[in-house]
């Protein structure tokens with residue numbers, strides 16, 4: 001008698017478990033394969049479950065993160081090709097787009113999307129880099145004459161450049177269903193730079209905040225002291241991530257932030273070597289300091305926050 005009760009109980013348990021597994025399977029989107037027409041333009045890498053890193057011609061990386069209900073596109077490249085259709089070939093979920101900062105190699109395709117989230121301190125940079133004049137400039141300079149095949153160009157002229165920018169600030173949560181990404185403000189590389197933290201999966205998407213070759217000499221850069229404060233702020237989150245996924249270069253472990261901080265401290269306290277930096281075309285573009293894996297290009301006139 002006891003054996004038959006046990007058998008019935010085990011049968012009910014097995015059926016319940018099977019139902020649960022099949023239901024959660026339905027909730028999760030099927031993994032799609034990118035449209036092969038874009039293979040000559042983007043290198044796509046499935047870096048984690050439902051997360052893709054997209055390398056555009058070695059210029060910059062952007063990322064697609066799929067939850068159970070929504071997908072999040074973190075940056076979108078130069079905008080030279082049809083990013084909107086390319087992303088639609090990777091995910092069928094409703095898409096939310098966010099910019100880590102306002103530079104044209106990261107938010108250059110904003111004009112292809114009706115709404116984009118970003119930090120309001122970079123709204124004017126983003127508006128500037130989505131004018132048609134700027135995009136022509138981008139094609140000429142950054143793509144260095146590479147030919148873009150007609151089939152992957154963005155040709156929808158029905159809704160040209162009417163993108164609405166929506167503000168996000170520290171602590172804002174992108175809720176994708178079964179995963180959440182939190183905004184961390186990291187002003188420095190630009191005033192409106194943000195990182196996106198997926199604490200559950202221990203991933204940090206850092207835009208241009210944690211590149212091994214960090215350009216801090218541009219006109220849109222904040223003082224190095226501001227950048228140092230942002231890096232220190234980021235260290236308060238280090239229990240919540242293991243790997244940093246940057247806007248340029250390869251993923252790197254979180255210990256790298258300590259090396260960046262040491263590099264900046266060397267510059268600010270004059271203990272680093274004063275070494276001029278020249279661009280590949282031979283132009284002088286400030287100074288460079290290196291500490292272990294971190295190299296920072298900086299402008300001597302923009303070190304300290306003006307009191």
Ligand SMILES: [Zn+2]
Pocket residue numbers: 101103189208
């Ligand atoms: Zn940048």
